Amino acid sequence: MKRSNAPIFWVLFGAGGMLSALIGAALVFITGIAVPTGTLLPKRLFEYERALAFAQHWVGKGILLVIITLFLWHAAHRLYHALHDLGVHAGTLSRLACYGTALAGTIAAAVALFSVGF
Amino acid sequence: MSAKGTGMRRPYRRPMDGWWRKNPYFVEYMIHEATALFVALYALILLAGVVCLAQGRAAWDGWVGWITSPLSILLHVVILIAFAYHAWSWFHIMPRTLPPMHAGGKRVAGATITRAGLVAAVASSALVLLIAWGVAR
């Protein structure tokens, strides 16, 4: 019998799923509809200076990193299994495509949030 | 007890092709699994924003230009619907994933857990919107 390493990805899937279920829709509304159209929230929230200040603050960094990474790992796990459900059992290739993307995104987010400064 | 040696046996294995299309329960399952595509898409949009921000004002303005475009806004309406359906289906399944809970000597019903989750989602969303509004002032 071989012990599964699924718990790592399952916990990330669960955390991302819970976070997106609780506040995902609100976030999509804010960044994708409200601010861009100036509905309920002002367009100036997307001004460079404000966005930079947010990303430079440790709270802003934390929020952005948590949202981006948990959403990516949630999706990676679910889509890996969905591929399996659809009959795509490419094993290592599927894993690389799904979890690899999440890892690449995590690293890219961390690097970007570091390089905006403090 | 096994008759495996008789030679007349030829168990037939049916293929799994198109299994999910044959039952509405499975069609719904595939739909709620597919919401993950939109969760990933939104995360990548945010990631693009953060990367552009790190590259300076010009890149950031490019991202803002895209996200304020009618195409992006329409896309986000679709993404919003997907997230809403994800939330609904997530809390619908949640009772199955929790150990039996008791309150006041009685077993807590699955529907109660689902309702509690949806209430928590509405409350958290309201809080997030409130914080965004407060920050904007």
Next chain:
Amino acid sequence: MSGGMKTIEIEVLRYIPEDEEQPYHQTFVVPYTDDMSVLQGLQHIKDEIDGTLSYRWSCRMAICGSCGMMINGVPKLACSTFLRDYPGKVRVEALNHFPIERDLVIEMDDFVDKLERIKPYIIEKAPKPLSEGEHLQTPAQVEAYEQFSACINCLLCYAACPQYGLNPKFLGPAATALLHRYNMDSRDQGSAERMPHAHDEDGVFNCTAVGYCSEVCPKKVDPANAVNINKSESAKDYFLRFIAPRGAPKGAAE
């Protein structure tokens, strides 16, 4: 036979391995009354029309678990499913995800192996001497495992589970429910011996929370619950096993 009786077409997926390469559909016209079950419809076919039709059955009252079949594509017990609910025509096939032995009879060796594998009996660290008397359990202690002990091994949940269909090595709903039943029994101290089956690559993490197993279960066992609770238990053990080696976790909080 009453001349005015209504009839139904029962389309059965036949498979005679010594005669045919492939399964094929055969339709029988069966007179029926509103109180007749699908099982009784099959009995009529075998008694009056075609004696070669093969199927499993026994109690006729949803307790033996023998008569599980796909009825219009849904896993059901034939004895508790009624012809009146399928006006005109009903399609009956062998339970999904199992090799068809013959007609409506499936090969269930895999499930029996799994049942044996998870040690479905009370395991004690040290035998309890007779002088100590019997085990006592409070109603709450019984409630902790009672639901999962109701399984009649009918296999509807395996027919419902697409993950079992895609990976026949997956432990599956009923075996995991039984594993959980014993882990949750206060008389048992054998969790540590059973959990490796849950932790395994073909264990609980094959489940993607489809939930159809619990939908079709005739005894309200809720195997989906058993499997998913054990995902949490397995994950807890995975992360804490080096920090705090566990013996036999009693599991869920009240």
